[in-house]
Amino acid sequence: MPAHGRRDAAAAVFRPVRTRNAFEETVERLLQAIRLGVAAPGERLPAERELAARLGVSRVTLREAIRAVADAGYVESRRGRYGGTFVAEDLPGLPRPRRGAAPSGVELEDVLTLRRVLESGAAEAAAARSLSPADRQHLRVRLTDATDVAPGEEAEYRRRDSRLHLAIAEVTGSASLTSAVADVRTGVNELLDAIPLIGANIEHSDEQHRLIVEAILSGDAPAARAAMDEHLDGTAALLRGFL
Known part of the structure; x- marks a missing residue:
């Protein structure tokens, strides 16, 4: 060149x-x-x-x-x-999700776009709803669970991360939305399984999770959507980089 x-x-x-x-x-x-x-x-x-x-x-x-x-x-x-x-002189091969071949750029963007629409919308809807004490406790428990992964148990992080995101959908009160978020998380997790777990990203995600839950619990719908958008953008950047 x-x-x-x-x-x-x-x-x-x-x-x-x-x-x-x-x-x-x-x-x-x-x-x-x-x-x-x-x-x-x-x-x-x-x-x-x-x-x-x-x-x-x-x-x-x-x-x-x-x-x-x-x-x-x-x-x-x-x-x-x-x-x-x-x-490196010998670059790693292209990472592969656990199932099937690596996604094309179009397929990756399709998953990321659907995720953003569903999960950012779920955060906004959850914040706009009058949450019951049980809903609030559910979010707090899932947040603590997701941010309390012991050293050496990083592989457990993505399961707990998924449960927190599903909890946000659950407290919207919409079974259809929760099912849709569960479906898109399945696709997202297959992509995430193809890239390394990075400590600095986990720490950053933990802080973003706190901001999302705080916005939902305070009833600030715009802040909840903005915080979720920012969180999803970070994950999308890593997926686009590695995949």
């Missing part, structure tokens, strides 16, 4: 992160650069200070994102005078 073409592509990929999901979007940008060949196997990524400035994120966020991408086998760190972060 001509030098100017590589520079143009790098500028397009390593552009400032625009959302509050800085960690997840940074992971997505790094993986996008590798998958598109903007950063080729064996090539050194821009220096940390430069890359953080380009992406508009802190160096702490960038390091966490690089660590996640390294743990997944896409980059490696080298020390010494000519050290830095390099794209």
Whole structure:
């Protein structure tokens, strides 16, 4: 690729992160650069200070994102005078969901769009409803359960995460909506099973879950929808990056 073409592509990929999901979007940008060949196997990524400035994120966020991408086998760190972060020579194969082949871009966006419509709508509807004491307790229990995963039990996280999201649908009082959310979560979880569990993302999701539940319990429907939108955007960024 001509030098100017590589520079143009790098500028397009390593552009400032625009959302509050800085960690997840940074992971997505790094993986996008590798998958598109903007950063080729064996090539050194821009220096940390430069890359953080380009992406508009802190160096702490960038390091966490690089660590996640390294743990997944896409980059490696080298020390010494000519050290830095390099794209792995042998890149991992394309992750596969547990069932069937990897989704196409259209299929992935189809699932993500349906999820956003259903789950953001569920959060808004739950906040707009007069919740019973039992409903409120149900949400609090599921939130505590989802944010209280012990070290070494990360595989349990997605089951508890799913139960919290289903609980939000349940307290809307709509059996049809709850069934629809359960169906879409099945598809989402198959996609999530194809990507690594990332500690920094779990911590971020925990905080977002708290904000969503707080908005629902306070009866703030717009805030509940906005918080759920932001949460789903972070997950979508990771799925688009890895898949």
